[in-house]
Amino acid sequence: MVRFYAIDCEMIENDLGKSMVARVSLVDEALETVLDEYIKPTRNVADYRTSISGIKRGYETEAKPKDGVLRRVINMVNGQFVVGFNVKEDLEALGILHSKIWDMADSKHLDCCQKYALKILAYKELGLSIEDVPHDTVKDAKAVMDIYKKYGE
Template identity: 90%
Template sequence: MVRVYAIDCESVQNDLGKSMVARVSLVDEALETVLDEYIKPTRNVADYRTSISGIKRGYETEAKPIEEVLRRVINMVNRQFVVGFNVKEDLDALGISHPKIWDMADNKHLDCCQKHTLKILAYKELGLSIEDVPYDTVKNAKAVMDIYKKYGE
């Protein structure tokens, strides 16, 4: 049986001015958090982007190596369906390509609305207030899953 997982990631900025994934969350159809991990930076962090990412200096002490987190993510989503808001960007940031995605950011799957941010979609479609600063990847993934269950199945 194919399962569905919603994904959301947050990034920090490295010393080369590039984004690095710092947190990844996966939620299943029952809205259970099946993965919520901080990822150890592979370069020096120049900007934690705390005001928008929620990632704070010192997160590195609890973070796991990217290879370990990627192995878990890949094992979970292999042959499964992955949904998200700008899901391709999240998967690209993780260095993963995946053939079975449903990206509500492109809205071709949603007959309900014009192009919106996840915050607006969650409020409009679910009456949910999300993405209060700082963002919460688990909360965002749950909103994505709820919208998917409303329109994508």
């Protein structure tokens, strides 16, 4: 049974100037992608942040309603640990309260690494080049899981 999932989300900006989740990805301990979904916006989109997020106008036609994706994420992570980089922000953006987290951005977990961006941390710790522009949530979640395996267990 999987005990840990790594999560990463990509955000776009709504008409109130707030971030909203446009893509969420989960990988398991074996680095298998168990969820990779685009989420329909819940408000009007002011900025797709395409240069960073890779999300483009029109993605909505293939995206799924947030409630359904949210239910799938909750069912998968229920009772499990969730690891991520700024994982608290990703879970908050999804509207999920979850107590079993390991947040890589919290330097107390990574004494060796201080507080780096995930891009720098993955390169320093794994020799991986990630977070190309645009970001890839699956690639980022896999890097997070690899770093977790190195330091978290």
